[in-house]
Amino acid sequence: xxxxxxxxxxxxxxxxxxxxxLIETNLFNLTLVLGFVIVFGRKVLxxxxxxxxxxxxxAIQDTEARQKQAASALEIAKKNLAQAQAEAEQIxxxxxxxxxxxxxxxxxKTAADIERMKELAxxxxxxxxxxxxxxxxxxxxKLAMERAEAQLKNLLNxxxxxxxxxxxxxxxxxx
Amino acid sequence: MHMxxxxxxxxxxxxxxxxxxxxxxxxxxxxxxHGQVFLTSWFVIGLLLIASIAATRNVQRIPRGIQxxxxxxxxxxxxxxxxxxxxxEYRPWVPFIGTLFLFIFVSNWSGALLPWKLIxxxxxxxxxxxxxxxxxxxxxxxxxxxxxxxxFRKRGLxxxxxxxxxxxxxLPINILEDFTKPxxxxxxLFGNILADELVVGVLVLLVPFIIPxxxxxxxxxxxxxxxxxxxxxxxxxxxxxxEGHGEHEEEx
Numbered sequence: 294x295x296x297x298x299x300x301x302x303x304x305x306x307x308x309x310x311x312x313x314x315l316i317e318t319n320l321f322n323l324t325l326v327l328g329f330v331i332v333f334g335r336k337v338l339x340x341x342x343x344x345x346x347x348x349x350x351x352a353i354q355d356t357e358a359r360q361k362q363a364a365s366a367l368e369i370a371k372k373n374l375a376q377a378q379a380e381a382e383q384i385x386x387x388x389x390x391x392x393x394x395x396x397x398x399x400x401x402k403t404a405a406d407i408e409r410m411k412e413l414a415x416x417x418x419x420x421x422x423x424x425x426x427x428x429x430x431x432x433x434x435k436l437a438m439e440r441a442e443a444q445l446k447n448l449l450n451x452x453x454x455x456x457x458x459x460x461x462x463x464x465x466x467x468x
Numbered sequence: 469m470h471m472x473x474x475x476x477x478x479x480x481x482x483x484x485x486x487x488x489x490x491x492x493x494x495x496x497x498x499x500x501x502h503g504q505v506f507l508t509s510w511f512v513i514g515l516l517l518i519a520s521i522a523a524t525r526n527v528q529r530i531p532r533g534i535q536x537x538x539x540x541x542x543x544x545x546x547x548x549x550x551x552x553x554x555x556x557e558y559r560p561w562v563p564f565i566g567t568l569f570l571f572i573f574v575s576n577w578s579g580a581l582l583p584w585k586l587i588x589x590x591x592x593x594x595x596x597x598x599x600x601x602x603x604x605x606x607x608x609x610x611x612x613x614x615x616x617x618x619x620f621r622k623r624g625l626x627x628x629x630x631x632x633x634x635x636x637x638x639l640p641i642n643i644l645e646d647f648t649k650p651x652x653x654x655x656x657l658f659g660n661i662l663a664d665e666l667v668v669g670v671l672v673l674l675v676p677f678i679i680p681x682x683x684x685x686x687x688x689x690x691x692x693x694x695x696x697x698x699x700x701x702x703x704x705x706x707x708x709x710x711e712g713h714g715e716h717e718e719e720x
Binding site: 308309310311312313315316317318319320321322323324325326327329330338341342345346349350353 | 529531581588590672678685
């Protein structure tokens with residue numbers, strides 16, 4: 294339909310080719326517009342992209358710095374942990390040795406105590422025995438003396454005494 | 469188009485000419501394909517592929533050059549998608565929205581910036597792929613498919629409940645909406661790009677040099693906006709389909 298009133302310059306000429314008609318291809322204006330877009334568009338786009346790149350770079354740097362910081366903090370914390378662990382180990386070792394020492398000491402002390410108490414007990418027993426023996430001896434002597442005295446009193450009457458005296462005189466006079 | 473009737477007179481002058489409604493037809497079975505659209509589409513696809521491969525071939529920790537540029541584009545698309553679909557569901561839709569945006573944007577700008585007419589075809593002429601209604605309808609229908617898929621996948625058959633909300637009286641309008649969405653999407657894009665090209669063409673026809681330049685720059689601006697609008701609306705539709713209404717959100 295449009296063909297009726299719109300003139301078709303190359304209608305029917307056929308084949309693919311190059312059309313170098315400056316007006317028909319609008320080449321002049323297109324070149325200018327394209328140049329305009331390239332010059333100004335490039336400027337704007339370059340600005341935007343440079344800014345974007347800078348932002349990304351900053352973000353990455355920031356993140357990397359923070360990562361580094363975190364890594365060093367982790368390193369320090371690890372070192373502290375190792376130190377604390379070593380300390381704990383040392384304390385435990387010390388505790389173990391001191392416990393062993395205390396144990397041995399206490400054992401020795403207790404053994405000595407027991408020994409001493411035994412000795413003491415033994416000594417105690419000996420003195421008690423001696424004392425008892427002495428007491429018994431004293432009582433036996435006392436009883437024997439009492440019995441002898443009593444017997445002596447019963448046996449020693451006047452006649453016996455006279456007899457004894459007579460015999461003693463006889464003994465002397467017979468001479 | 470009747471507006472252009474007045475240009476009849478110019479036909480007799482040896483100035484430029486507008487070539488509308490002519491296509492380089494390719495035949496595929498019973499189908500007639502608009503060859504020039506395919507050629508420029510492949511060009512655009514190739515451009516995007518080369519850019520993505522170049523950007524990802526040697527990925528640096530601190531992006532530079534094309535990697536930086538493409539990352540910037542990706543960030544832009546991701547933010548757009550996130551704003552429309554929401555933090556929770558946006559991630560799987562970034563590739564789709566991004567493809568739409570980048571393809572439309574590069575198509576539009578290639579049409580507005582590159583001297584396609586240097587290459588002479590037997591019939592029709594090379595231009596932005598988006599100035600052909602077939603391209604924009606295809607993109608719009610893909611968007612429709614995408615939001616239906618998103619809705620059914622997220623809410624199952626409960627998605628159909630949105631047709632009777634807020635009141636069943638609106639059922640016809642809600643159904644109509646599913647037809648108007650792709651229609652408006654495709655016609656908006658197609659119309660804008662074709663109109664741009666026609667305006668520039670007509671101006672070139674009248675005054676060949678310098679004068680069309682402001683309109684061409686404006687065309688660049690609207691082209692970019694149209695790409696943004698298409699991608700944003702696609703994301704909005706998908707977001708709507710996923711989100712549903714407030715009270716439904718609580719049930720799930």
